[in-house]
Amino acid sequence: MVNLAPEKLVIAISSRALFDLDAEHLVFEKQGLEAYASYQIEHEDKPLERGQAFTLAKKLLALNETLEAPLGVEIVLLSRNSADTGLRIFNSIEHYNLPITRAAFCGGESPWRYIQAFGCHLFLSSEPDDVRKALENNVAAATLVSKPVTESDDAVIRFAFDGDAVLFSDEAEKVYKAEGLEAFTKSEREQRNQPLTGGPFKSFLSALHLLQKSLPEESPLIRTALVTARSAPAHERVIRTLRAWDVRLDESIFLGGLPKVEFLKAYDADVFFDDQETHCHLAADHVATGHVPHGVANEP
Structure with missing residues (x-):
């Protein structure tokens, strides 16, 4: 595995794990890609709700306030969206003040193939097929199957x-x-x-x-x-x-x-x-x- 930042713990999270995109995914399934793209663009200034991995990601990123460089935690966003439809996702990241700067928008293709290139230690997704591919390539990965978790004041x-x-x-x-x-x-x-x-x-x-x-x-x-x-x-x-x-x-x-x-x-x-x-x-x-x-x- 090529690790661009060996001093960091690098975790890849899919957009549907970080944010609640169930309603948007339903538009895609029922009406197709064009309707989904239009919907995302029309709503790109409306922040997405928190997803299953949001609280974990936020708490992990908060560790950087304690750790001294070059140590730290980095979250990489991986998404099947295009950069165009993914603008709403980055707007949501900005809305919640999440320091996430690296991402791959794959235009409908599976994003698992970029996990090793980013040097990730863990991949969290809502897509079981992507998770299996990551595991087959010796990356720790899991399919999130829970509900969004209420935010906690506990830093641990x-x-x-x-x-x-x-x-x-x-x-x-x-x-x-x-x-x-x-x-x-x-x-x-x-x-x-x-x-x-x-x-x-x-x-x-x-x-x-x-x-x-x-x-x-x-x-x-x-x-x-x-x-x-x-x-x-x-x-x-x-x-x-x-x-x-x-x-x-x-x-x-x-x-x-x-x-x-x-x-x-x-x-x-x-x-x-x-x-x-x-x-x-x-x-x-x-x-x-x-x-x-x-x-x-x-x-x-």
């Missing part, structure tokens, strides 16, 4: 991650799917000293960890949590894996199969990433939720 950004098929590979989950819980537990106990292979979000977690270490210890503005269905004794391999990666998580919650949503609410997560659609849809009403279409749980 809380990330929550599932383990298998998100932070870690799906090697253990394959054993569970194929042979059941007893075989999974036996396998994990036998391999407790063998670190798991990294999953699609390993590189993003590492970049986030480096940014965490650069923030003042007395005011930790980023917190990370593992929220996994694993339980003892399958917890040990996870702990040893993170230790081998030299990555620290602030919290680790081993649920032993309990539903995750109440724990996500208690943690007050700003965003949650999981590979299983069932978990995502349960969390979607309460926290910004990204489905990671990766691993055995997402195979046809």
Whole structure:
């Protein structure tokens, strides 16, 4: 990956994830591209409503007030709009005073191919096909499936991650799917000293960890949590894996199969990433939720 700004955490967000474009998309689906373009131009001075990723983006960009250059966070806008219809999106960015300056307007084409060129560590979108393409090209990516989140006065950004098929590979989950819980537990106990292979979000977690270490210890503005269905004794391999990666998580919650949503609410997560659609849809009403279409749980 070519990273234009290796000191920065770079996150790509699609226009439909940053802003609520559902009504506009309906015009496109029912009336076609020409009607959509006319609608956007007619309304280009009317700011768009906040989307699923808006609050997260705003809180991430606020970190730049604490971090010293060249460290920082950059948000890149990726859009299927043309530059012409995308003017309303940039006007909305200006209206909300978001310091976003880089963008790619792709005129109907998928924007995922610019993710690596911008040096992005993470891609958030509402288009599952674009997310899958990004994952296939080794970029952490998730399809946002939640509602727009109410803005919070809390400056701390809380990330929550599932383990298998998100932070870690799906090697253990394959054993569970194929042979059941007893075989999974036996396998994990036998391999407790063998670190798991990294999953699609390993590189993003590492970049986030480096940014965490650069923030003042007395005011930790980023917190990370593992929220996994694993339980003892399958917890040990996870702990040893993170230790081998030299990555620290602030919290680790081993649920032993309990539903995750109440724990996500208690943690007050700003965003949650999981590979299983069932978990995502349960969390979607309460926290910004990204489905990671990766691993055995997402195979046809």
